[in-house]
Amino acid sequence: MGADFYAPAFRWRSGAFRRSVAGSLNESHRVDSFNRTMSKADLGGKVVVVTGASSGLGRAAAVELGRQGATVVLAARRAEALEETAVLCRAAGGQAIVQVTDVTDPAQVQRLADAALAPTGSIDVWVNNAGVTLFGSLEEAPLEEHRRVLDTNLFGAWHGVRAVMPVFRRQGHGTLINVGSVLSEVGQPFTPSYSISKFALRGLTEVLRVEVSDNENIHVCALLPYVFDSQHFESGANRFGRRARALQPAQSTEKVARALVALARRPRRQLHVPRYVALGLALHRLMPRLTEHLLLDVLRRWHFDSARQIETQGDLYTPPAHPARVRGARPPQIGRVRFSLWTLRRLFLILRGAA
Numbered sequence: 001m002g003a004d005f006y007a008p009a010f011r012w013r014s015g016a017f018r019r020s021v022a023g024s025l026n027e028s029h030r031v032d033s034f035n036r037t038m039s040k041a042d043l044g045g046k047v048v049v050v051t052g053a054s055s056g057l058g059r060a061a062a063v064e065l066g067r068q069g070a071t072v073v074l075a076a077r078r079a080e081a082l083e084e085t086a087v088l089c090r091a092a093g094g095q096a097i098v099q100v101t102d103v104t105d106p107a108q109v110q111r112l113a114d115a116a117l118a119p120t121g122s123i124d125v126w127v128n129n130a131g132v133t134l135f136g137s138l139e140e141a142p143l144e145e146h147r148r149v150l151d152t153n154l155f156g157a158w159h160g161v162r163a164v165m166p167v168f169r170r171q172g173h174g175t176l177i178n179v180g181s182v183l184s185e186v187g188q189p190f191t192p193s194y195s196i197s198k199f200a201l202r203g204l205t206e207v208l209r210v211e212v213s214d215n216e217n218i219h220v221c222a223l224l225p226y227v228f229d230s231q232h233f234e235s236g237a238n239r240f241g242r243r244a245r246a247l248q249p250a251q252s253t254e255k256v257a258r259a260l261v262a263l264a265r266r267p268r269r270q271l272h273v274p275r276y277v278a279l280g281l282a283l284h285r286l287m288p289r290l291t292e293h294l295l296l297d298v299l300r301r302w303h304f305d306s307a308r309q310i311e312t313q314g315d316l317y318t319p320p321a322h323p324a325r326v327r328g329a330r331p332p333q334i335g336r337v338r339f340s341l342w343t344l345r346r347l348f349l350i351l352r353g354a355a
Contacts, residue, residue, distance in 0.1 A: 042265045044069030047123050049116045051103055051160065052130035054081035055324035056230035057179065059088070060257035061127065066094025068261060073116040075101035076130065081324035095119075103130045103156030104148075106163075113163035122171050125264045126164040128157035128201075129179040131194075132316050133232060135304075136239030138192040145237055146193035148316045153197035158204060165208070173217040175267045177260065178205045182226045182277055186284055186291075190240070190299055209269070219267035225256045226277050233330035234322065237314035242304040248332045248339035290350060297346050305333055 048065050052058035054076035062072045066089030074082045074089070079100045086096035099115045101108045116123045132152045134145050157178055168174030183195040184202040205222045212218040228251045233244040251274055259273040272278060284291040314320070332339070 042068065043125075043261070045120075046070045046125065047073065047116055047120055048125040048127065048264065049073040049075065049112065049123060049160075049164070050127045050129055051075045051101065051112075051156070053085050054078045054319070056232065056326060056328075057225075057228065057253055057256055057260070058127075058129045059085045059324065060253045060326045061129070061260045062096070063088045063092050064254075064257045064261045065264070066090065066092035066096065068265075069094055070125075071095040071097065071119055073097045073099060073112070075099050075103070075112050077102050077319040078324065081319075084324060103159055104151045106159040109156075109159040109163050113167065117167065123164055123167050123174060125175045125177065126160060127177045127179065127260065127264075128160045130156050131179070131197075132314070133191050133194040133236040134239065134314075134316065135191055135236055135244050137190070141193075141237075141239040145239075145313065145316055149193035150197050150200070152316075153194065154200045154204070157201055161204065161208065165212075168212075168218050169215075172215070175219040175221065175264060176208065177221045177223055177263055178202075179260070180205070180222050180224050182224055182272070182281070184222070184224055185281055186295070188299065189296060190303060191236075220269075221263050221267050222270040223256075223260050223263055223273065224270055224277070225259070225273040226251065228253050228256045229327045229331060231320070231322070231325060231328040233328055235315040235320040237316045238309050238312050240304060241309055241311055243307045243309045243330065244303060245305055245330045246328065246332050247298070247302055248334060249336050250332050253326050290347075293350050294343070294347055297350075298343060301342075302333055302339070 043065060048070045050058050050062050050065070050072060053062045053072075053074040058076065062074055062085050065072045072089050072094055074085050074096055076082055077100065079098070082098045082100065086098050089096040097115060097119070099112045101112045103109055113123065130152060132149055134141055134149050136145070161176065164174065164176065168176070178201055180201050181198045184198040188195045202222060205220055208220045212220060226249075227247050229246055230253050233246055236244065238244065256273050259271055263271050280291070334342070
């Protein structure tokens with residue numbers, strides 16, 4: 001099927017495409033401008049809870065919050081890694097409280113909320129960031145491992161909601177940030193339970209917004225990043241037997257962390273990171289079958305390298321043994337320019353029906 005088959009439909013809907021993209025890009029531009037001009041006092045002395053704070057985005061966000069003068073309550077399963085994050089937060093100018101927490105246990109999450117209340121009697125921001133993944137097929141990977149992903153990514157956030165929302169209601173204000181993903185809006189094979197959990201987290205976020213819609217001082221926000229460079233690809237469970245790698249165009253973990261802090265300072269419904277994610281999402285709405293075919297081809301070619309990996313449960317049930325870092329050691333296999341050229345060529349072949 002030739003490219004001319006799609007052209008009339010694309011031209012017919014191009015106005016809607018431009019409006020959809022422009023809205024998302026303008027919102028992200030306002031975030032960037034706002035982040036540059038706001039003062040440290042906005043979060044100074046505020047109590048902010050961050051789950052999954054031992055490494056990756058959680059650690060980077062905690063340090064950035066410390067730089068803003070916040071009191072950051074750090075939660076994760078690894079005590080030593082949390083202490084490392086606490087040292088970084090204090091060095092950046094903030095205060096830090098460590099609370100070892102497995103978010104799959106509601107009792108531990110409630111103890112986290114109690115620890116966060118201890119300094120001032122209030123909680124200003126709660127970030128549901130803890131997450132795990134499983135690289136494997138929907139049909140063949142163990143079902144109990146898929147369930148464990150949902151236990152952490154969805155029910156872990158749900159436990160956080162049940163612990164903090166009564167506090168927000170009682171004090172009359174508060175900001176909840178659920179860290180979702182672009183995969184909250186577009187499905188992805190090879191990590192099916194992760195994508196399903198992020199879709200469900202988006203549903204939880206939407207329900208909460210309605211529940212608190214009568215209080216304009218309680219905010220429920222979704223952070224929706226594209227791929228960023230973290231240890232996610234090393235520590236995840238793997239049932240493919242090949243090493244997972246970050247995909248282009250990967251962004252730095254610190255960039256996503258700054259966006260999260262911008263959301264804490266000026267809450268809004270959702271924020272995509274980076275801005276150009278809006279292009280892909282708008283294209284998917286316009287031409288779902290085409291973009292899904294292209295996504296599948298990209299993932300098959302670039303998400304896993306040729307190196308063998310022993311099948312493992314990763315960090316699903318126990319914390320990873322490797323040292324905690326903000327960035328990972330599995331960068332993309334190909335540079336941005338080459339990846340863009342490969343993707344355009346693949347898109348052309350799909351349109352021509354040669355793929």
